[in-house]
Amino acid sequence: MTLTAALLDSIRTGPAAARPLITYYDDATGERIELSGTTTANWAAKAANLLRDECDVEPGARVAVMLPAHWQTAAVLLAVWWCGGEVVDPATPAPDLVLCDSGRLDLALAAAPAHGVVALSLDAFGKGITGLPAGVIDFATEVRLHGDDFLPWAPLSDDASALDGISVARMLAVARARAAALGLSANDRVLSTLDWSSPATLTDGLLAVLAAGASLVQCRNADPDATERRAITERTTVRLP
Secondary structure, three states, X not given: OOHHHHHHHHHHHOHHHHOEEEXXXXXXXXXXXXXXXXXXXXXXXXXXXXXXXXXXXXXXXXXXXXXXXXXXXXXXXXXXXXOOOXXXXXXXXXXXXXXXXXXXXXXXXHOOOOXXXXXXXXXXXXXXXXXXXXXXXXXXXXHOOOOOOOOOOOOOOOOOEEEOOEEHHHHHHHHHHHHHHOOOOOOOEEEEOOOOOOHHHHHHHHHHHHHHOOEEEEEEOOOHHHHHHHHHHOOOOEEEO
């Protein structure tokens, strides 16, 4: 079983499928996006189909991620793991693929990935990035062409690496342990400003929430005053950090 299947299967097939799974805020832009369990799984599936069919992301592929804590980042991370790929540190030499935002395109190209670069605009209205260099895939343009169901071609070993050399089985165990340590349950709504820039913040800020079946309210460029009001209006029960 892939890490994504272990995290999402019970969410997308159970009562939680229709309720908000990820609610994303950006206080710099005023953006608010809400995704149900079903919608999150559909986005992850579309992204997985894109990564496998156009970028050759298969079991063992190493994918460097240069993206902020964003709902689209959650989708592509789940996509990488669904394909059986390993998410690696952005500083990893010669990864197979790099996923980046427009501000880090030069860094992504400098990494000389074997299978190229996928650039995400992270635009709230789905606008793509214009003027990309040849060979760079525009995520917003291409992902919408792919199906919202994904089926891996072959079973994945639990010993396969998922995150910086940590196996699928170990990563899942760590996510569940962190969910327990943070007191998370399926009834919780978690307000988080963690940035997912390290394995520890990614585990607490995303994987532990999904492992618990909880709902995530992710805030980027958080305004402290707005965050306090949001905790009330979104009826959050846990705050990270």
